[in-house]
Amino acid sequence: MxxxxxxxxxxxxxxxxxxxxxxxxxxxxxxxxxxxxxxxxxxxxxxxxxxxxxxxxxxxxxxxxxxxxxxxxxxxxxxxxxxxxxxxxxxxxxxxxxxxxxxxxxxxxxxxxxxxxxxxxxxxxxxxxxxxxxxxxxxxxxxxxxxxxxxxxxxxxxxxxxxxxxxxxxxxxxxxxxKGLLYVQLTVRTASKDIHSSNAPIVYNPVWELIKILNEIYDGERVKLKGFYNDIEPLSDEMKELLAKLDIDMEELRKSLGAYKLKGNIREIYIEPTCNIDGIYSGYIGKGSKTIVPAYAFAKIDFRLVPNQDPKKVFSSLLEVVKDRAEVEVFGMEKxxxxxxxxxxxxxxxxxxxxxxxxxxxxxxxxxxxxxxxxxxxxxxxxxxxxxxxxxxxxxxxxxxxxxxxxxxxxxxxxxxxxxxxxxxx
Missing domain, CATH: 3.40.630.10 (Zn peptidases)
Incomplete structure (x- = not known):
C-alpha cells in the first residue's frame, strides 16, 4: 500500500x-x-x-x-x-x-x-x-x-x-x-521519632499495626472490603467465547515475566479484580543491626477493578476498614x-x-x-x-x-x- x-x-x-x-x-x-x-x-x-x-x-x-x-x-x-x-x-x-x-x-x-x-x-x-x-x-x-x-x-x-x-x-x-484502578498509600504513625526497642512493651509498633490493617483488607485469596465483589458485571456469552479462544503459553509467559512460578489461570488476568502491595517500608533497612521501634510505616497498594466496580465505592469501603488508624493518600482512581x-x-x-x-x-x-x-x-x-x-x-x-x-x-x-x-x- x-x-x-x-x-x-x-x-x-x-x-x-x-x-x-x-x-x-x-x-x-x-x-x-x-x-x-x-x-x-x-x-x-x-x-x-x-x-x-x-x-x-x-x-x-x-x-x-x-x-x-x-x-x-x-x-x-x-x-x-x-x-x-x-x-x-x-x-x-x-x-x-x-x-x-x-x-x-x-x-x-x-x-x-x-x-x-x-x-x-x-x-x-x-x-x-x-x-x-x-x-x-x-x-x-x-x-x-x-x-x-x-x-x-x-x-x-x-x-x-x-x-x-x-x-x-x-x-x-x-x-x-x-481494568479500573484505585492506588493508595496507607501510612501508620505511632511516634514523632524512632524509639529504642527496649521500650517495645509499652509503645505501639507501626509495622504491626499496618500488618493488622492489611490483613483486614486482603487474606491472600479474596479482598475482604465490604461489597467489593457485589457489583461485578457478569461475563456475557460473547466475552466467555473470547476468553475460551485465548491460547497463551503459560510457561512462555512465566519466562517473559521473570517469575519463578505462576498461580491461577491466565483468564484471571482479564476478569478478576485484584489487591496488590506495590511497596512497603518502615524503620531501619541498612546493614547490620539497629534496635528501634520505628516511628511510622507505610504501604502502597493498587486495586485493579473490573467492569461495574466503582473505584469511589471501593475507596469508601477501604476507609471503613482503616478508620482513624492510618493516613490514606490517593494516587490514582480510574474507572x-x-x-x-x-x-x-x-x-x-x-x-x-x-x-x-x-x-x-x-x-x-x-x-x-x-x-x-x-x-x-x-x-x-x-x-x-x-x-x-x-x-x-x-x-x-x-x-x-x-x-x-x-x-x-x-x-x-x-x-x-x-x-x-x-x-x-x-
Missing part, C-alpha cells in the same frame, strides 16, 4: 519525533515536542492547537470530512524516563536504525503508534471526520486529562486508544477495555471500561486487521492494566477500543533499548488506513 517515497517520509517524521525528548516525569522537552507535533499535524491538514491543562499541554486537532461519523483518536506524546542510561545500546533519543529496527525512548510507547495513525490519516480520502487528542501526561497517570476532557467534551462516535501491539506470534491484538465485541468499531478493527496481516487478530475483553478509557466513557461514548500498535513483547517499552521493527511500523500505517475505511462504511 505504501510507496517507497511514502515510507521514507513516514520514517523521517518518526525519527524526528523520537529525537525530541518528552519526559513527563521531569518535564524535559515537553513543550518543544508539543510544538513539533502541532506543526506536523497542521502539515497534514489537521486544524491543531496546543491547549493547557494545568500541567503538560494537550495537542488537539480536528479534521471535518463532512461525514456522519466522527472518530476520536487518543494518543500521548510523553515518554518514560530513560534510566538506567548505561544499559542503552544507543543514546535514548538518537533514533538509530539497525537491522531493520529503530531504537529510541517512545519508539513503541507511544510515538510510533501516533506517527502511523497520522500518516494513515494523510492518505485517507473518505468522509470519516477525525478528532485527535494527544496528551502529555499519560506516563504520569493522566492527572489532568479528566478535567480537560470534562471541559472540552469532544463529541465522537468511537474512540481508538493508544494501541495494543502484536503478540509473540505476530498476531495483532485488539483490546476491548481496561473500568469494556466495549461490546459486537460494536461497529470492533467489527471494523477485526476486518481491517485480517486484511492487512492475513491472520485472525487476538481479541481480548480488556487489558490487565489501565488506560484512561473511562474519561471518554463518561462522555457517553460506548465504542472504545485499543488496537493498531507497533510494538511486540520484545520492544522493551519502558525499558532500555526500546525498539520497533520497521516492518511493524509500516504495517500499522496500513492497518490504520484500512480501519478508517472499514469504520466509515460499517
Amino acid at each position: 505504501l510507496t517507497e517515497e511514502e515510507k521514507q517520509y513516514a520514517l523521517k517524521k518518526y525519527v524526528e519525533f523520537l529525537q525530541h525528548p518528552s519526559i513527563s516525569a521531569t518535564g524535559e522537552g515537553i513543550r518543544e515536542t508539543a510544538s513539533w507535533l502541532k506543526e506536523f499535524m497542521e502539515e497534514l491538514g489537521i486544524k491543531a492547537t496546543i491547549e493547557e491543562t494545568g500541567g503538560h499541554p494537550v495537542v488537539y486537532g480536528e479534521a471535518n470530512n463532512g461525514g456522519d461519523k466522527t472518530l476520536l483518536v487518543y494518543n500521548h506524546y510523553d515518554v518514560q524516563p530513560v534510566d538506567p542510561l548505561n544499559e542503552w545500546k544507543y543514546p535514548p533519543f538518537s533514533a538509530i536504525i539497525e537491522n531493520g529496527h529503530i531504537y529510541g525512548r517512545g519508539a513503541s510507547d507511544n510515538k510510533g503508534v501516533l506517527i502511523a495513525r497520522l500518516i494513515a490519516f494523510s492518505k485517507y480520502k473518505g468522509n470519516l471526520s477525525f478528532k485527535f487528542l494527544v496528551e502529555g501526561e499519560e506516563e504520569i497517570g493522566s492527572v489532568n486529562l479528566p478535567n480537560y476532557v470534562e471541559r472540552k467534551k469532544p463529541k465522537a462516535d468511537a474512540v481508538i486508544m493508544e494501541g495494543a501491539g502484536l503478540d509473540t506470534k505476530g498476531r495483532p491484538m485488539i483490546v476491548l477495555g481496561v 473500568p471500561v469494556r466495549t461490546s465485541p459486537n460494536a461497529k468499531v470492533v467489527k471494523a478493527m477485526i476486518n481491517s486487521a485480517k486484511k492487512v496481516y492475513s491472520l485472525d487478530p487476538v481479541v481480548i475483553p480488556n487489558s490487565a492494566g489501565t488506560q484512561p478509557m473511562g474519561v471518554f466513557y463518561d462522555l457517553g461514548i460506548r465504542e472504545i477500543v485499543s488496537a493498531i500498535g507497533v510494538g511486540t513483547p520484545s520492544s522493551n517499552a519502558h525499558a532500555p533499548n526500546e525498539n520497533v521493527k520497521l516492518e511493524n511500523f509500516y504495517k500499522a500505517i496500513e492497518h490504520a488506513y484500512e480501519f478508517f475505511n472499514e469504520y466509515s462504511s460499517v
Whole structure:
C-alpha cells in the first residue's frame, strides 16, 4: 500500500519525533515536542492547537470530512524516563536504525503508534471526520486529562486508544477495555521519632499495626472490603467465547515475566479484580543491626477493578476498614471500561486487521492494566477500543533499548488506513 517515497517520509517524521525528548516525569522537552507535533499535524491538514491543562499541554486537532461519523483518536506524546542510561545500546533519543529496527525512548510507547495513525490519516480520502487528542501526561497517570476532557467534551462516535501491539506470534491484538484502578498509600504513625526497642512493651509498633490493617483488607485469596465483589458485571456469552479462544503459553509467559512460578489461570488476568502491595517500608533497612521501634510505616497498594466496580465505592469501603488508624493518600482512581465485541468499531478493527496481516487478530475483553478509557466513557461514548500498535513483547517499552521493527511500523500505517475505511462504511 505504501510507496517507497511514502515510507521514507513516514520514517523521517518518526525519527524526528523520537529525537525530541518528552519526559513527563521531569518535564524535559515537553513543550518543544508539543510544538513539533502541532506543526506536523497542521502539515497534514489537521486544524491543531496546543491547549493547557494545568500541567503538560494537550495537542488537539480536528479534521471535518463532512461525514456522519466522527472518530476520536487518543494518543500521548510523553515518554518514560530513560534510566538506567548505561544499559542503552544507543543514546535514548538518537533514533538509530539497525537491522531493520529503530531504537529510541517512545519508539513503541507511544510515538510510533501516533506517527502511523497520522500518516494513515494523510492518505485517507473518505468522509470519516477525525478528532485527535494527544496528551502529555499519560506516563504520569493522566492527572489532568479528566478535567480537560470534562471541559472540552469532544463529541465522537468511537474512540481508538493508544494501541495494543502484536503478540509473540505476530498476531495483532485488539483490546476491548481496561481494568479500573484505585492506588493508595496507607501510612501508620505511632511516634514523632524512632524509639529504642527496649521500650517495645509499652509503645505501639507501626509495622504491626499496618500488618493488622492489611490483613483486614486482603487474606491472600479474596479482598475482604465490604461489597467489593457485589457489583461485578457478569461475563456475557460473547466475552466467555473470547476468553475460551485465548491460547497463551503459560510457561512462555512465566519466562517473559521473570517469575519463578505462576498461580491461577491466565483468564484471571482479564476478569478478576485484584489487591496488590506495590511497596512497603518502615524503620531501619541498612546493614547490620539497629534496635528501634520505628516511628511510622507505610504501604502502597493498587486495586485493579473490573467492569461495574466503582473505584469511589471501593475507596469508601477501604476507609471503613482503616478508620482513624492510618493516613490514606490517593494516587490514582480510574474507572473500568469494556466495549461490546459486537460494536461497529470492533467489527471494523477485526476486518481491517485480517486484511492487512492475513491472520485472525487476538481479541481480548480488556487489558490487565489501565488506560484512561473511562474519561471518554463518561462522555457517553460506548465504542472504545485499543488496537493498531507497533510494538511486540520484545520492544522493551519502558525499558532500555526500546525498539520497533520497521516492518511493524509500516504495517500499522496500513492497518490504520484500512480501519478508517472499514469504520466509515460499517
